[in-house]
Amino acid sequence: AQTVTQSQPEMSVQEAETVTLSCTYDTSENNYYLFWYKQPPSRQMILVIRQEAYKQQNATENRFSVNFQKAAKSFSLKISDSQLGDTAMYFCASLIIQGAQKLVFGQGTRLTINP
Amino acid sequence: NAGVMQNPRHLVRRRGQEARLRCSPMKGHSHVYWYRQLPEEGLKFMVYLQKENIIDESGMPKERFSAEFPKEGPSILRIQQVVRGDSAAYFCASSPPLSEQFFGPGTRLTVL
Numbered sequence: 001a002q003t004v005t006q007s008q009p010e011m012s013v014q015e016a017e018t019v020t021l022s023c024t025y026d027t028s029e030n031n032y033y034l035f036w037y038k039q040p041p042s043r044q045m046i047l048v049i050r051q052e053a054y055k056q057q058n059a060t061e062n063r064f065s066v067n068f069q070k071a072a073k074s075f076s077l078k079i080s081d082s083q084l085g086d087t088a089m090y091f092c093a094s095l096i097i098q099g100a101q102k103l104v105f106g107q108g109t110r111l112t113i114n115p
Numbered sequence: 116n117a118g119v120m121q122n123p124r125h126l127v128r129r130r131g132q133e134a135r136l137r138c139s140p141m142k143g144h145s146h147v148y149w150y151r152q153l154p155e156e157g158l159k160f161m162v163y164l165q166k167e168n169i170i171d172e173s174g175m176p177k178e179r180f181s182a183e184f185p186k187e188g189p190s191i192l193r194i195q196q197v198v199r200g201d202s203a204a205y206f207c208a209s210s211p212p213l214s215e216q217f218f219g220p221g222t223r224l225t226v227l
Contacts, residue, residue, distance in 0.1 A: 033215070035215070037218075042220075043204060043220070043221050043223075044218070044220050044221070045158070045206060045208075045218035045221075047215065047217075050215060091157050091158070095216075097213060101146065101148070101163060101170075101171075101210075101213075102148065102160040102163055102171060102174070103148070103150070103158070103160065103208075103216060104160065105157035105158045105159070106157055107156065107157050108156070108157050
């Protein structure tokens with residue numbers, strides 16, 4: 001069974017600082033994707049970044065990057081030069097490529113960027 | 116190319132009534148997924164459908180909940196005889212085969 005765990009319910013940093021959100025997962029599969037989604041107060045689910053498990057190189061999207069440690073089953077998100085608009089809930093999720101194709105989400109981390 | 120559409124955005128029902136939630140996938144997407152988000156929780160998978168077929172409904176409650184994705188028209192998530200515990204945000208996502216899922220804006224269901 002897939003499980004995703006986010007151990008930080010809330011985090012708060014000052015604008016322009018760097019923040020890292022933690023995520024661990026468990027799966028017996030070899031072929032999977034990992035995602036970070038952002039959910040602002042509007043509640044829209046916005047894809048932040050995606051990592052294919054077969055790729056060793058960590059994914060990067062502008063100010064967002066991940067530290068993917070496959071052996072440790074760890075997938076943390078780093079936000080550099082944080083901005084007020086980054087304030088949101090952040091969800092880590094996994095998806096097995098074969099089979100049901102369902103996303104399994106963590107419990108979320110509420111991130112607040114303070115001015 | 117319009118994104119995933121969901122309507123209504125907000126739905127209020129009294130206990131015992133029926134709720135119908137609609138989802139129109141992105142153009143060209145043949146796979147639809149429904150997720151439920153209870154307050155202060157992450158999204159939980161409910162059901163995965165392709166046109167006219169339910170592929171995986173392992174996350175659906177055994178009673179009162181059903182889903183369909185007909186050949187023509189939107190996907191429908193139907194909740195019969197709603198109870199207060201059904202109050203949640205219901206998200207639909209769509210995708211092409213073996214690709215990332217794109218989410219709709221969600222329907223917030225409130226049961227009085």
